[in-house]
Amino acid sequence: MSLLRVEGMSHFFGGLRAVHDVSLAIEPGRLHGLIGPNGAGKTTIFNLITGVYIPTGGRVLFGGEEITGLPPHRIAARGLGRTFQDLKLWRHMTVLDHVRMARYATIGYGLFGAFFSTPRRKREEEEIEAQARRLLAMFDIEGLAGQLVTNLPYGVQRRVEMARALALEPKLLLLDEPTVGMTPEELNQMMELIRRINDEFGVAILLIEHRLKMVMELCDRVSVLVFGEVIAEGSPAEIRGDPRVIEAYLGRDAVAA
Helix, strand or coil: CCCEEEEEEEEEECCEEEEEEEEEEECCCCEEEEECCCCCCHHHHHHHHCCCCCCCEEEEEECCEECCCCCHHHHHHCCEEECCCCCCCCCCCEHHHHHHHHHHHHCCCHHHHHHHCCHHHHHHHHHHHHHHHHHHHHCCCHHHCCCEHHHCCHHHHHHHHHHHHHCCCCCEEEEECCCCCCCHHHHHHHHHHHHHHHHHHCCEEEEECCCHHHHHHHCCEEEEEECCEEEEEECHHHHHCCHHHHHHHHCHHHHHC
């Protein structure tokens, strides 16, 4: 059974068709790339999967259960995490607090426990802090735990965002252009980090990325989106030689050549 299945999903913004009859299947533990020219609808698909938008048509299934139309927090609690193309970090919070905050979607001590500081609350808070620090260590940012995120370089802020996404212990992680604005050194570090997340956590990853070399090196399977439609899907080798993909990126003359 596919971990994530998108079936015939379409979406309109007024009279503009942004996504048309898109179907995707993401297998457990796999790395799947989603590529396409600017404006193809890639981030819109992420927003439809994660409940930011409700599809005009079609449905989304996660773990065999339909999640179409559920609010984002309920989808995240089921084990579907994501990052954003534009960083969504809180300026007034520290690195550690960002990762701890993500875990509060799973707390069980409730309002009574919070108000009266019960033993269960103390135990869960200690577990949250310990796990957050383990994630910071994995991302090599534990020494920055007390720093405000706004004081940190862009590449480090990306690491904070990914650590926060992993704090929910997702089964599937959606990464929206995680290397935007990175230097070549930061790019290589991020590629290794994505491999580690996939290998060590067993997390399936759906990756939007404009750097085709990175997608072809990392991903097991790639889907190509053009004008809101999937025009090709296959292994990196199959996608690299597909005339439809070459035309979408380089034009008809490149296909003829």
